[in-house]
Amino acid sequence: MVDNEYIQTRGFHNLFDKDRKCWGFQFGMRTKYYKGLWLSQFRTGNAIVDGVVHPKASLIWNIHGIDYTAEEMYDRMDQYWQVNEHVYVKVPKPGGLKQGYHEVAIEFGWVNNYNTATEKEYDGSGLGMMGPMSSMGGVEGAAPHRRLLLVW
Amino acid sequence: MKRRQFLKSAAGIGAGLVAATAVAQETKKGHPKRGVSVYSYSQTLGVCMTLEDCFADIYDTGATCFELLTSHIENYPNPTTKWIDHYFGLCEKYHLEPAELGHWAETHLHRGPMMTDEQIVANLNRDFKLANLLGFHSLRTKITCINEYCDPEPGWQRYMEKALPLAEKYDVAMLSECHSPTTLTRQHISDYLEWADKHNTKHFGINVDFGTFQNAWPEDIYPPERRRWAGREYSKPEDIIKVLPYSRTCHAKFNFVDENFEERTIPYNKVLQIIVDQGWNGNLVSEYEGPRRDDPGYLGDQLRRHHILMQRILGY
Numbered sequence: 001m002v003d004n005e006y007i008q009t010r011g012f013h014n015l016f017d018k019d020r021k022c023w024g025f026q027f028g029m030r031t032k033y034y035k036g037l038w039l040s041q042f043r044t045g046n047a048i049v050d051g052v053v054h055p056k057a058s059l060i061w062n063i064h065g066i067d068y069t070a071e072e073m074y075d076r077m078d079q080y081w082q083v084n085e086h087v088y089v090k091v092p093k094p095g096g097l098k099q100g101y102h103e104v105a106i107e108f109g110w111v112n113n114y115n116t117a118t119e120k121e122y123d124g125s126g127l128g129m130m131g132p133m134s135s136m137g138g139v140e141g142a143a144p145h146r147r148l149l150l151v152w
Numbered sequence: 153m154k155r156r157q158f159l160k161s162a163a164g165i166g167a168g169l170v171a172a173t174a175v176a177q178e179t180k181k182g183h184p185k186r187g188v189s190v191y192s193y194s195q196t197l198g199v200c201m202t203l204e205d206c207f208a209d210i211y212d213t214g215a216t217c218f219e220l221l222t223s224h225i226e227n228y229p230n231p232t233t234k235w236i237d238h239y240f241g242l243c244e245k246y247h248l249e250p251a252e253l254g255h256w257a258e259t260h261l262h263r264g265p266m267m268t269d270e271q272i273v274a275n276l277n278r279d280f281k282l283a284n285l286l287g288f289h290s291l292r293t294k295i296t297c298i299n300e301y302c303d304p305e306p307g308w309q310r311y312m313e314k315a316l317p318l319a320e321k322y323d324v325a326m327l328s329e330c331h332s333p334t335t336l337t338r339q340h341i342s343d344y345l346e347w348a349d350k351h352n353t354k355h356f357g358i359n360v361d362f363g364t365f366q367n368a369w370p371e372d373i374y375p376p377e378r379r380r381w382a383g384r385e386y387s388k389p390e391d392i393i394k395v396l397p398y399s400r401t402c403h404a405k406f407n408f409v410d411e412n413f414e415e416r417t418i419p420y421n422k423v424l425q426i427i428v429d430q431g432w433n434g435n436l437v438s439e440y441e442g443p444r445r446d447d448p449g450y451l452g453d454q455l456r457r458h459h460i461l462m463q464r465i466l467g468y
Contacts (some may be wrong), residue, residue: 035223036223077261113297118429
């Protein structure tokens, strides 16, 4: 089961390497769309946490337990991200986040071709034509965000 | 009941439907089946409801059939045999038959130009097989469009011609949805009907979403942020007549049924009377698109009201 929100309560914690050194943090999210997406339809942007922009190219998207960069997802016509499945965004940040509340936002959208014009950025560099930030092809809204409490 | 037995009984029901059609044609009155689209539960399924919860809710409406989307198939496009058994178990437990599977004819799954016809048809064939396995004979096929009126992307005839023999092989009808703001008089609807006639096929046609008939946007149902489409062009109820022979399933879209069991935005009495008078015996699957879709109690109440509305018009 998932939260009603885009950004999920579950999955928010720091990340540690095999030497127990903190290299970043992660949070969970979902599209809230009624249709699942092939990974190649998904479009990503920056993560903004406590006002700090973590650029698109630095983010790691963990779907079905596998890590992907934005570039790697563009070619995955064979991986289906079903509705209401969690996806985790891993953000590299040496030392991670401190215990306490944090403002987390993530930019994303997707490509769907059944009630709007086709995608403008054929190289996938945009945020697609649908999603919480788009309305029928125009990027309008703010990135989905949520105040989350981190314990570790 | 094992799956093979279930499918045999579904075929038996299908044969019964053919017989009912013959009777209906003789009497010139249709006997469409009442159903519910699991799409209605999009904001509750996976949040506070399981698929079984949805089926239990549908059972209470007196509906006898359902629509699933590929969104609702665990591990799509490769559901496990465990899930498939669970699915048929739910069908049996709640006395529900598969009516329509909603899927997408994707043509832009990678950056750059359109996919090749072979890629498109391979994906469609995958969905045909899955629909056939799960007992569906209607598909709500979303064809790639180029605008909000769902005018199709050029080239659709080319890959559809290649897909059609496979749809016929697996006995699944590809039904393109006529969905608001598209009206039934839009040119591409006529083009689709002509294409079906040209190929002499019953496996390509239209799913009429009743939102195309919406002619009212009451302010108590549509606050300012939901009035984007208010006053748009809509289909007249009689516009459905030319399309019915090409349809096996329609989306009985509704936005709000009041306590007198009247739908406040769509002329249901007229549309359903036409359907019955034309002798149509397809599936009518409720699709709720009104407020508070994330509230299972409110949603469930609206679905029950909708089925009382249809029951009173249809007489069953």
